Every structure is written in C-alpha cells, then in structure tokens.
Amino acid sequence: MKVHPKAFHVRELNYIIRSAKKQDAQSLSELRLQIDGETENMDRERGESYIDAAGFKHLINEDTISPKNLFLVCETDSKIVGFSRCEGNPLKRSSHKVEFGVCVLKDFWGYSIGKNLLKESILWSDTNDIKKMTLSVLESNKNAITLYKNNGFEIEGLLKKDKLLSDGKFYNTIIMGRIKDQEF
Template sequence: MYIYTLKNSKSLCIRKAVVEDTEEILNISNQVAGETSNLSYSKGEYYMTYDQQYSYISRLKDSRNSCFLVGIIDGKIVASVTFLSSSRKRMEHRGEMGIAVLKDFWGVGVGKALMDCFLKWAKSNGITKKIDLLVREDNIPAISLYLKFGFQIEGRISKGMLVDSRFYDIYLMGKTLK
C-alpha cells in the first residue's frame, strides 16, 4: 500500500484490488465510461459481470506479472490501473496497461500517483520488461503523462476508435524497463 498527497491536499491510498472491491469497481467502471469518450467502451458497455469481475480480481491478486491496483480517497475507489501479461513464457515479460480515473479527480495528480506506484510494482516483480498501452490521439493529458514517465509512441492505429460517428487514431505507446 502506498499513500500519496495530491495537489488538492487529499490523501490517495493505492493498493491491490481485492474481491471485496468487486461491486465498487463495476460501479466506477461504468461511471467513468459516462464521463469520458477516451475509453474503449461507453456507459453501459462495461464488459464484465459481477462474477467475471470477482474472478478477474481473484486471479490477478496473486499474479507475479499482472496486477490490478485501485486508488482510494476518503474510503472510496476513484481510480484504477490494470496490467495484463501473458502466462506464456515467451510473452510473460510484456503486457498492456490501462488507467481509469473518475472525472472529479482529474488534474490533481491521481494519474501521476497511479503511474508511479504501478511502475514501482513493475520494476520490482522480476518479470516485466515491457509495458504497452493504447491511447486516443487527442487525449493530450494522458499522452503527456505517459511521455513524462518515459513512454514513447511506437505506432498508430488509424481509425482505431469510432465515437459519435467520428473516427480517431489510437497511439500504441510503450516503455522498456531497465
């Protein structure tokens, strides 16, 4: 567990998700989907049922090369970061990361704290060597955050996302750990 002081003087606790978080994670996943069009799903489209989310959290809590972290302010989950890696030997060294933050907590350092905590975990697990992520081309705050943490744009998926009848390219960003 890590504690960060945010720009608004609130304390953010970051810890691994536990199965008791299942309902709250489902709720914030749907809430954040209604607050931004930067995710791969929109409000009401979150792809996991309660049982699937419970199983997912349970499976990741003991994983050495995948994780699910939650950010908590005043006892409420307000953000999460997930990292999924393969169990296959040839692919276990890399995975895909995703971050979600409730809109009320944008711009106060939650994303920065999540990245810092996640990268500490990734560097310490002894397996992870490469982190990939996808980000919409016009999500400048997220791209800026990733660049500050040493990610690089490695590719572009043209017309990778369709939102309100408009196509957006998606950047593939990556970071190699030393």
C-alpha cells in the same frame, strides 16, 4: 500480485493506492460503468463490455495470484475513485511484458491519481522482472500522452481511424511502450 498501500496528499485530497481486494468488486463494477459514461477516452461506451461484481472478483483473484498481473485501486474517504491494471501474458514469447490501463472518475482528475497509479505500476514492473509495459491511448487524449512520455513511454505505432467517437469522426489510437532495460 499485491503491493503495499501507499498514501498520497495532492491539492488537499488524501488518498491511498493499494491492491484491489475481493470486497472492492461491486464498487469497481459501478465505478467502471460510471467512468465509461464520463469520457470518450475509454474503449467502451457506458454499459458496453459490462463487468459485474462476480467478474471483478474473478479478475482480482487472478491478478492477486499471478506474478505478472497487478490490480491497483485509488481510495479516498472509503470510496474507490480510480483503478489501474497491468495484465501479463502466460505465453512464453510474451511473458516479459504487461499491458497497462487506467481510469479515474472525472471529478478526481487533476489530483495526480492517474499519474500515481502509473508510477506505482512502473515501480512494481521494474522490481518484478517485467521488461516492457505497453498501452494504447486515443490521439485526442493529449494529457495522457504527455504523462506517458514523461514516464518513459515512447510511441511505437498508430492504429489509423481506429475509434469512432460521438462527433461522427474517426480517431487514431496510439500504441506506446516503455522498455525497462534497452539491452534485454
């Protein structure tokens, strides 16, 4: 599904959040590879589960067609610096929910890009008959956990010793969810 672009100005940085386009595919492939190497907050190490431009074109096409998917990018100075996705499920028993994921280049942390990608995704979700948003976050990513809690997400579960990081230690993954209407 597509949304209208929205402009933001945060700490002297101007950026736009908009729906992904097929022309973004190569930039998204390079961006994801870079972000995976910048932080251990992601599920992958750099180069793992690599998605090339053709793969991103396919994702963008599917997400544009599907009323239960949303693919957003953050662009500043004609450069994509972050993106998020909401991915729905065609199975009837799960069709009321989407899974949210986000990533932003480390040089652009602190400009509320992740926060605004999340807020735009929540707005889309709330206006498109999505009853629940879910996500997973590493227990050590305290800023993200706080952001999600401040935007209506609650901790629903814990995957114990779920990720092995470079320090040789295992970390838990927190499962969070946001339910739009408690009465559904």
